[in-house]
Structures are given as structure tokens and as C-alpha cells.
Amino acid sequence: MKIVVAIKQVPDRDSQVRIGPSGRWIDEADLQYAMNEPDAYALEEALLLKEKHGGEVIALCAGPERVAVTLREALAKGADRAIHVVCDDLAQRDALGVARLLAEAIRPENPDLVLTGLQSEDLGLGQTGVIMAELLGLPHSTLILQVEKTETGLKVKRELEEGWFQSIEMPTPALLTIQSGGNKLRYATLLGIKRAKTKEIRTVTVADLGAEVPPTVLLERVALPQKQKSTQFLSGSPKEAAAALVEKLRFEVRVL
Amino acid sequence: MSGVLVVLEERGGRIGRPGWEAAAAARQLAGADSISAAVLGAQTDALAAEAASGPFAKVLRVEHPLLAPYTADGFKLALEQVIRAESPDFVVFPHTYQVRDYAPALAARFGQSLVCDVVGIEPGPVFLRQLMQGRLAGAYRPQSRPCFVSVQAGSFRAEEAQAGASAAVEVFTPTMSGEQIRTRPSEPFRGSAQAVDLGAAQRIVSIGRGIRDAANLPIAQDLASALGAEIAASRPICDLGWLPMERQVGSSGQTVAPKLYLAAGISGAIQHLVGIKGSQCIVAINKDPEAPIFEVADYGIVGDLFEVLPAITEAVKSAGNP
Numbered sequence: 001m002k003i004v005v006a007i008k009q010v011p012d013r014d015s016q017v018r019i020g021p022s023g024r025w026i027d028e029a030d031l032q033y034a035m036n037e038p039d040a041y042a043l044e045e046a047l048l049l050k051e052k053h054g055g056e057v058i059a060l061c062a063g064p065e066r067v068a069v070t071l072r073e074a075l076a077k078g079a080d081r082a083i084h085v086v087c088d089d090l091a092q093r094d095a096l097g098v099a100r101l102l103a104e105a106i107r108p109e110n111p112d113l114v115l116t117g118l119q120s121e122d123l124g125l126g127q128t129g130v131i132m133a134e135l136l137g138l139p140h141s142t143l144i145l146q147v148e149k150t151e152t153g154l155k156v157k158r159e160l161e162e163g164w165f166q167s168i169e170m171p172t173p174a175l176l177t178i179q180s181g182g183n184k185l186r187y188a189t190l191l192g193i194k195r196a197k198t199k200e201i202r203t204v205t206v207a208d209l210g211a212e213v214p215p216t217v218l219l220e221r222v223a224l225p226q227k228q229k230s231t232q233f234l235s236g237s238p239k240e241a242a243a244a245l246v247e248k249l250r251f252e253v254r255v256l
Numbered sequence: 257m258s259g260v261l262v263v264l265e266e267r268g269g270r271i272g273r274p275g276w277e278a279a280a281a282a283r284q285l286a287g288a289d290s291i292s293a294a295v296l297g298a299q300t301d302a303l304a305a306e307a308a309s310g311p312f313a314k315v316l317r318v319e320h321p322l323l324a325p326y327t328a329d330g331f332k333l334a335l336e337q338v339i340r341a342e343s344p345d346f347v348v349f350p351h352t353y354q355v356r357d358y359a360p361a362l363a364a365r366f367g368q369s370l371v372c373d374v375v376g377i378e379p380g381p382v383f384l385r386q387l388m389q390g391r392l393a394g395a396y397r398p399q400s401r402p403c404f405v406s407v408q409a410g411s412f413r414a415e416e417a418q419a420g421a422s423a424a425v426e427v428f429t430p431t432m433s434g435e436q437i438r439t440r441p442s443e444p445f446r447g448s449a450q451a452v453d454l455g456a457a458q459r460i461v462s463i464g465r466g467i468r469d470a471a472n473l474p475i476a477q478d479l480a481s482a483l484g485a486e487i488a489a490s491r492p493i494c495d496l497g498w499l500p501m502e503r504q505v506g507s508s509g510q511t512v513a514p515k516l517y518l519a520a521g522i523s524g525a526i527q528h529l530v531g532i533k534g535s536q537c538i539v540a541i542n543k544d545p546e547a548p549i550f551e552v553a554d555y556g557i558v559g560d561l562f563e564v565l566p567a568i569t570e571a572v573k574s575a576g577n578p
Binding site: 011013016017019026094095096097099121122123124125126127130131133134135139140141142143158159160161162163164165166167168169170171179180181184214215216217218219220221222223224225226227228229231232233234235238239241242243245246248249250253255256 | 328329332352353356357358360361363364365367368369370371372373382386387388389390391392393394395396397398399400403438439440441442443444445446447458459465483491492494495496497501502507508509510511515516523526536537538539540546548550551552553554555556557558559560563564567568570571572575
């Protein structure tokens with residue numbers, strides 16, 4: 001099975017995000033970046049399928065130079081090669097624009113399966129996979145926890161709301177967006193890290209892909225969220241704060 | 257082009273609350289323009305009759321045997337035809353798992369990007385949604401029409417949509433054939449038997465990534481037993497297998513409405529917050545004063561949960577049994 005995994009590099013969840021000087025995006029200076037966690041689950045699923053059925057896993061990522069680190073991490077975990085779509089203005093593109101870039105990078109590979117995480121941890125649009133399927137003319141399914149190869153294609157387990165699931169059968173080639181938690185994520189081994197250094201990362205430019213279109217939706221402002229409630233903060237030492245809280249819970253909220 | 261089309265979603269044979277909330281958002285967008293609603297399925301008479309009580313000029317029964325059960329291919333095909341026939345300026349959806357599965361591709365067929373997960377609408381219109389797991393808010397302005405929008409659960413008041421005159425009901429029969437539906441879904445099934453009904457719990461101690469390691473769980477469990485509370489968690493904790501999936505609170509887990517919800521080390525991504533909206537009192541403990549959980553908390557303690565939780569356990573114990 002030839003599998004392409006589309007991966008995003010996102011600000012590390014423990015790094016402090018600040019609004020940038022333009023007020024239209026975050027300040028990217030001094031940020032730590034990491035592999036988007038749902039995409040890490042998509043990569044894990046791809047590696048498991050390859051171990052079971054053979055084939056090739058290709059990691060794909062769009063972004064500036066720094067995303068090569070994330071692709072190298074995917075290679076160290078076991079991806080065979082990588083494609084880097086060099087793009088310095090990813091945040092200014094809408095979901096359709098980003099999906100077009102990725103879809104054009106995938107098209108010449110003719111994979112049996114395209115996997116990606118269900119959403120990114122920065123924008124959280126949850127659309128890239130579904131739009132790529134549309135652009136590539138592939139059947140798709142979202143929020144997938146398990147993937148099984150059948151004689152005619154795939155059988156997948158899809159998460160529904162409120163603890164329900166369903167299984168879905170579909171032909172290949174196909175695209176799936178992977179929900180987190182279906183598998184246990186692996187770590188890169190020392191040998192894997194060493195091997196990754198010799199694996200190919202092919203770079204393509206936005207111009208090569210010919211997928212340049214103006215955005216249909218503009219992110220024109222980022223701001224701090226409005227508070228929905230006025231939180232009463234309890235200060236002091238942990239002991240003092242705890243005592244104040246228990247006092248409130250007993251005599252004001254009356255839940256104790 | 258004019259007007260707003262709302263795509264209602266069926267839940268257990270009725271128009272679900274998310275659909276009515278989308279209708280409320282549509283009212284805000286429509287101004288003096290008219291609103292149409294679409295219900296989709298193999299048999300839609302009952303749904304359409306229910307929808308006709310909404311604020312709509314027209315209810316479209318988009319009906320075809322291939323529209324049940326739901327498939328992304330079927331809904332894309334049918335709604336593409338509806339939108340081409342009706343030419344609305346705005347198409348509004350509830351932001352459900354089902355909508356997430358097909359609406360981005362439907363919008364792409366019109367050369368558009370779905371503005372998803374919307375929590376507010378400003379004049380323009382400009383749509384507000386969360387970024388960075390709720391740590392920032394983004395304002396999005398669509399550049400052309402039709403504009404596709406999905407609204408986050410709980411952001412618009414369903415009650416505001418239900419007052420309306422009786423709408424005209426029309427049948428719309430899309431053209432589609434079996435080979436265009438490429439996926440074969442099974443009947444939905446439950447995961448493991450739900451041994452824990454967090455929805456009925458009066459007190460809940462819930463933990464997130466801040467707990468750092470499964471070995472640290474006892475400090476939360478100690479507090480839960482001192483409070484007589486159930487233990488619960490945000491999704492990552494259950495993904496890691498530190499607590500069973502049935503203890504997960506949020507849009508993919510259980511929805512809770514306790515008297516006391518104590519969230520420790522949970523940053524408060526929107527998927528978690530939608531599951532705890534019904535709580536009477538939310539207490540948040542987090543080392544990051546900017547964590548979005550504090551936007552919904554009644555009481556907050558900024559600090560290290562490894563110090564704060566044991567201190568609360570002690571304080572509860574010395575205050576006597578709850």
C-alpha cells in the first residue's frame with residue numbers, strides 16, 4: 001500500500017502564543033513548534049498499515065523552512081521519504097487554498113491511501129482532509145479510529161457523537177482523517193533518527209504546483225477571547241487558596 | 257442571489273437542537289432577507305412539518321432513497337443541487353460531526369472555504385471563531401458568495417429560532433444514482449457498555465494533560481473521594497489510556513451537568529467546554545493564567561495542581577464530610 005500522510009507543524013501547546021504586530025496573526029518569533037498531534041496519529045496508522053501489508057509511507061508537509069524538522073521526525077519514526085511544499089504564508093491561506101497545495105503535491109504520487117489528522121491544534125478548522133478528498137476525487141471518511149484492509153478496499157471504524165461508532169466500507173484509493181487515541185504513538189529510535197538523515201526530502205514550490213488562488217475567506221483580526229463569566233480568582237499559597245475555595249463551595253455555592 | 261439557507265440535522269427523528277441553533281444564527285444573518293430551511297433524508301415529511309414552525313419562508317424536503325443512511329457523497333450531491341437552484345448568499349449548518357464530514361467538500365465545489373465553528377457574528381458580516389485551542393479568537397471576513405458557515409453548539413439560542421409563522425413546504429428531488437455513493441456505512445453501535453453515567457453525577461473532579469503521568473492520578477482520585485465525586489478527564493488522558501474512554505467529558509465523550517465541576521490541569525479546548533456548559537459551578541486549577549478554562553470558570557486557582565489538589569483534599573477533609 002502506498003500511503004501519503006499529510007502533516008502540519010503547529011506551535012507547541014506549551015509555548016506562549018502572542019498576537020503579532022499586524023493584529024492579523026500570531027507572533028511567530030521565539031515560538032516552539034511540534035508535529036500536530038492528530039497528524040502524529042495518522043502517521044502511526046500509516047506505519048502500522050505498512051508493517052502489516054508492505055508498501056511505502058510518504059510524509060507531506062507545507063510550510064516554511066522550519067517544517068523540515070517535523071518531516072525529519074516523521075522519517076525517523078519510519079516514513080520512507082518526504083515532500084516539503086515550501087510556503088512562507090500558510091497562515092494567510094484559507095482551508096481551500098492549503099488543501100489545493102497539498103492535493104497538487106499528492107496527485108502525481110497516485111497513492112492508495114491518503115491519511116491526515118482530523119484537525120490542527122492551531123487553527124482547528126478540521127477541513128483539509130475532506131477538501132483534499134474532493135479535489136482528488138477520492139471517497140473519504142472522517143474521525144477514523146481503526147483501519148482494516150479488505151479484499152475490495154477498506155473497512156474503517158468511525159467515531160460518532162456521544163460514545164457511538166459505526167463501521168464504513170469503501171474502495172481504494174481513499175482518504176481518511178484520523179481521530180486521536182486509536183493507537184499508541186511510537187517514539188523514534190536512535191537507529192531511526194540515524195536512518196532519517198539519509199532519507200529523501202523533496203522540496204516543491206507553490207509555483208511548481210500551480211495552485212495559487214486568492215483566499216475566499218480572510219482572517220482579518222486575532223484577539224484575546226471574551227470572557228463568558230467573571231472568574232473569581234483565589235490567591236495566596238496553595239493552602240490558603242484551597243481553604244478559600246472550600247469556604248466558597250460550602251457557604252456560597254452550597255455544594256459541600 | 258439572496259437569502260439564507262439553513263441545513264437542519266435530524267436527531268432521533270426530530271430536528272436536533274444544533275439545527276435550531278443554526279436557524280437562530282441564520283436569523284441574525286438574514287436581516288430583511290428570507291430564510292429557507294432544508295431537511296434531508298429518504299422520508300422527510302415529519303421533519304419538514306416540525307421545521308415549518310421555524311422562522312422560515314420555505315422548508316425544502318430534500319428527499320431521495322439514497323439519502324438514508326447519511327453518506328458524504330449523497331449529501332454533497334443533493335445539497336449542491338439545492339444550492340444551485342436556490343442561489344442563497346449564505347448557507348448555514350450546525351457544526352456537528354456529520355457536517356464536518358461533508359460541508360468542507362460541498363463548499364469546495366463552489367470554490368469556497370467553510371467558515372466553521374462560528375461562535376459569534378459581527379456586522380459585515382464578520383464571523384468569530386476560536387483559534388489556538390481557545391487561547392485566541394479569530395475574525396473571518398468572507399470575500400464572495402455563496403458563503404458557507406457552521407455554528408458551534410451553544411453559541412446561538414435555539415429558542416430564538418422557534419418563533420415563526422408557518423412556512424410553505426416544498427419537495428426537492430435531487431438527481432442521483434447508487435454508483436455515486438462510494439461508502440457503505442453500518443448501523444451505529446455503542447462502544448463498551450457505559451458503566452459510568454457521568455451525566456447524572458453531582459460532583460466531578462476532571463483532569464487534563466497537566467497531570468503529566470498516569471502515576472500522578474491518585475492525587476486527583478484522593479480529592480474525588482474526599483468530595484464524593486466521580487473522576488473524569490479530557491480527551492488526551494483517555495487517548496493515552498490513563499483513564500477509560502467512558503470517563504471522557506466533551507463533544508466526543510459525555511456531556512455533564514453536575515453541581516460542581518472541578519477541572520485540574522485542563523486548558524479548556526472548545527471540544528471540552530461544550531461538554532461542561534450545564535455545570536452549575538466550575539472550578540479551574542491551572543498553572544497558565546491565560547488558559548481558556550478560566551473564561552468559563554466561576555472560581556479559579558492559578559497554581560501547580562500537584563500542590564493545590566492535595567491542599568483542597570486536606571481542606572475538604574478538615575471541613576467535615578460533604
